[in-house]
Amino acid sequence: MSRKSAILAAATDLFAEKGFNETCTAEIAARAGVAQGTLFYHFKSKEGMLLEVFADVMGAYLHGQEQALQGAGDGRAALEEMLRFHFRFLQDNSRHLLVLIRDFPCHLLREDGPRRSQVREQLLAMIALLRTCLERGAHDGSLRVKDAHTTALLLRGLLSGLTRQQLLSPLDVPDLGEEAVAFCLEALRPDGLPAPLAP
Amino acid sequence: MSRKSAILAAATDLFAEKGFNETCTAEIAARAGVAQGTLFYHFKSKEGMLLEVFADVMGAYLHGQEQALQGAGDGRAALEEMLRFHFRFLQDNSRHLLVLIRDFPCHLLREDGPRRSQVREQLLAMIALLRTCLERGAHDGSLRVKDAHTTALLLRGLLSGLTRQQLLSPLDVPDLGEEAVAFCLEALRPDGLPAPLAP
Amino acid sequence: MSRKSAILAAATDLFAEKGFNETCTAEIAARAGVAQGTLFYHFKSKEGMLLEVFADVMGAYLHGQEQALQGAGDGRAALEEMLRFHFRFLQDNSRHLLVLIRDFPCHLLREDGPRRSQVREQLLAMIALLRTCLERGAHDGSLRVKDAHTTALLLRGLLSGLTRQQLLSPLDVPDLGEEAVAFCLEALRPDGLPAPLAP
Amino acid sequence: MSRKSAILAAATDLFAEKGFNETCTAEIAARAGVAQGTLFYHFKSKEGMLLEVFADVMGAYLHGQEQALQGAGDGRAALEEMLRFHFRFLQDNSRHLLVLIRDFPCHLLREDGPRRSQVREQLLAMIALLRTCLERGAHDGSLRVKDAHTTALLLRGLLSGLTRQQLLSPLDVPDLGEEAVAFCLEALRPDGLPAPLAP
DNA sequence: GATGAATGAGATTTCATTCAT
């Protein structure tokens, strides 16, 4: 593993574990097994590391969501796939996902810059993916959706809120994946379609 | 206004505006119009200020939710009231709510201490309120709820996620209050109950 | 001596001795006998210290020059006083003067700021003083001056160049004060006026 | 152009533009179009680059002054040539001259070393040139000079001070070349010689 | 109760220089 990826891995771990602010660059360097200066040879700044970590994790997540969307049948099935993928990703990569939701670099995105716009685009891409899925369902009658964009935002809020609660809550929160999937599908169920039998 | 409440007000504003880490105590003192030392006469530490700000805002929020719960008729109506109260609070007190969701003191709550347990209890109280509401609906048949605790957690996750998205997203997010209320009610609608007419 | 003036004194010494860039803040703190943080309690930045040191020394210098100008008789005598004062100041306060000419904060003055404009004004004040003196001499016939402003600039360049050479040259340079005074007076001697006898 | 001269050219530009301390080696390498390591293959250190840049510029300057001195008639004419050459050089090569006067490596010259003594010798050569000129004038009666060495130092101080003021002053300083030449010639004019007519 | 000067530990970042290739 190259030094740069060692740094990236160390930063990902630490940002997830302790948060961006509480992680100091000396710690990242130590965990990556490189000198402090090496960090700044490979990245412009600590913030630059976060942005790159961010883009990487988001890239993997988006890739998975795209595949979930493509593989599925009707809109409802696609949505189910996407929701399930989210919670699977949460289980398998909780460390990585934590970076996304812990220090989502809100303030970083207000200003501009190449990395920044990349992250913003990824965020929009996720919403677009959800919208595509919802529009398909609206079209084929498998989902009841009034406004696809609004509903996409609603779903994204729900997913990120649940994930945040799961990973960061001081309370012990059980895995709400199945419940959440059922909740969403039910909320978007067309009138004619009967509720699925409980498992 | 006493010095202590001036400090609290200043801290609330700044924590909401810039976040806990980015706010320095000198700034709080300046905005409150007191000396830096005065901060530490009234509070044990900067973290202590956050905890108190937190408890205050959460107290007001909980108070409102309790009233919403008590005033309403059946479980479904009560839930609707609670959800609507949340988004009204978000509109009227976005600054304050921002403190709750921006720096939700996750790491602060892991350790113990008197203030810390207060905050944890408030968090539990909110979930209990939602559960009460859901149980009432389950009992009177106005809501379809399998497990009240799980659903309460789900609703809390949804609310906090949407609020976070609303207040912190780098994207322009419209007010999703109405959509969210409809979404939740629909998800919990009993089979027999017809969907409400669109407005 | 207050801590702030101790810092100022230490900074003056070190800036004169080693130059601004080669002096580190830890050294200033050590020599002033204060903690490093104290520097930044009293000054915004290291550059802020330089600016203040600068303004102080320049203030003392200007004060002396003003007195030299006021006390003298005709323009020629006034100029002589001013030139002599410069070289006396150079002898008595070489440490302080060194700060002025070593790190004359050229680049600092391009941008703006309250301190910066103070320094710029002091610089202009010095030139104005020289011009006043030259104009007086032009008026009373004791000096031959074509353009007072230009000549003032020329004299300032000469003085600072000589001072710089004196204090910073790697060569051993003798005190050129007397020579310089004679040189300047001779250069500005009106046609009618006989050259003074050599001492 | 060889790599080494590309480096030298880049260093000259940057040292003149931003000063020695504010120029970093990475920048020099980038502007020269070579790798950072290459800098240290050709030069012992960053300081070594400055010394070489210095010697080069000083060499060109001295060469011009020598020619000015040789080509002229009596001492007075020679001095005039030399002074004029200085200001012409200042106009044509302000970038290069800036290196000489901006970071005149005072502290560098205190210690020893082969390059260092070269620079010191060049400095002495310049003074010697001026002295030669003054002595010629003293001898042929075209200049009134009491002590040639002292006056040479005085002229050098004047020239470098004016140049510094011209190139680095935060104030807008007009070209003082003509004034300076006149000023010096007048200061050294023998009693019998009438002042030249104003142009 | 209130102050604000002082602290010192620690954070990020810079940069000349080295060295294996």
Next chain:
DNA sequence: TATGAATGAAATCTCATTCAT
């Protein structure tokens, strides 16, 4: 001859907190 990744020492500055008054 040339490279460029890597270094680590050092520098400036921040900031929560303390304490004598």
